[in-house]
Amino acid sequence: MAYRQTPAVEARLHDNRSRILLAARTLVSEGGWAEAQVAAVAAAAGIATGTVYRYFPSKAELFAEVLSAVSQREVDVLTDIASSGGPALGRLHSAVATFVRRAMRNPRLAYALIAEPCDKEIDEARLTYRATVSEVIRSIIESGQAAKEVRPDVRPDVAATVIVGGFMEGLIGPLSPLSRQQHPDTDAYRREVAQLADQIAALACTSVAATAATLRQLNRRPA
Amino acid sequence: MAYRQTPAVEARLHDNRSRILLAARTLVSEGGWAEAQVAAVAAAAGIATGTVYRYFPSKAELFAEVLSAVSQREVDVLTDIASSGGPALGRLHSAVATFVRRAMRNPRLAYALIAEPCDKEIDEARLTYRATVSEVIRSIIESGQAAKEVRPDVRPDVAATVIVGGFMEGLIGPLSPLSRQQHPDTDAYRREVAQLADQIAALACTSVAATAATLRQLNRRPA
């Protein structure tokens, strides 16, 4: 017996893996999928190209992991909101508005995750992501239906998909590279984002809300 | 002077061009973008690969033309509905439902046009398409606002984008290759499509409608 992995090495390997993931995420969030090349990732992580393949079987799996890690954070945030207390429509409003606001904090990354054309394999992970978000929204709608806040004729799965598609598409305009020449760190910009988030969330809520009364209640106390 | 194009040749050229476009469209609608290769198009059109380049400067431009031709038909249909008479919400409902129903008539093609990952260059044309559809929807919403059918606080551009994203995403589930194992030509299937179309259209209408009364009126006479 001549070699066994020591903790020190194990730690270094794990660290390398993290660095690769971090480098990959950074590249995507700076230059989109075009910059997301294996060689570039390796360079950014300070290792050789071939080394990437000791940690990930393929480019697609590497980036699928990046995508799912980032997505998981968003899904977690939404899940928290979904399972918080209060009226369902309030949670729906909050979920949508929060998603929009968070996306606008890192537009380049959000654009890549939501809309930018990319490899088929990576795109699969994206579909899974959307489906998961959709599930969370569906759960809110279902609880809303139980509480009579949501019309009974609404099919929760369809409505959830439509709402998710709606707010993601609503984001594409503001997110798309042309619009993002510069997104200044000003109050005016923040206000604009907040308004957009509110507008989109309001549309989502209205589309399923049972009565005008329920909505009025919501507007009195916007989440 | 030694050569000038005669009508016969002109006709043949034009015919070739059409055949290329038709072959390209057929390939996409059968196998999606994966099958949409220049060599395959040439083969399907019964000509040599290089000949394609006598009619189109690049693959991207060829398929952009395919996409825009197909899209134009849809936009025309929507425009007709938009400029027909009647209440704006009725037109909105009709526009959305019609789009969904038509898409489900050729799911593979619709999927490719709406959601399937594809080359950047082709994707640009797709964005233009979405933007155009969005414009039509926006015009309906604006006229609805003028007629007090649509809430005044709705921003027509945002709402239009959200609605378009919503119904397109609402289609992706039903359209995505897995779901389309077979779409039988049965009454049950047609009923299901009609219901989906109606559900999605209803969500779109509700999201912007001014009052429950307006909606009730709509439900009495579903477009």
Place this chain on the structure above:
DNA sequence: AACATCAGTGAACCGAAATTCATTTCTTTG
């Protein structure tokens, strides 16, 4: 018919980026 020009051909070319692998360098153990 002879010439000029155009249309069609398809095998070869090319670029780009993922992936591989023979070699080198580092770690561990006896």
Place this chain on the structure above:
DNA sequence: CAAAGAAATGAATTTCGGTTCACTGATGTT
């Protein structure tokens, strides 16, 4: 320290499909 195994390297290979172009065959003009 030497042997054995693991990890890292990065230049070379592979792949893949779009694009080119030298050539052949058609078509029109004189």
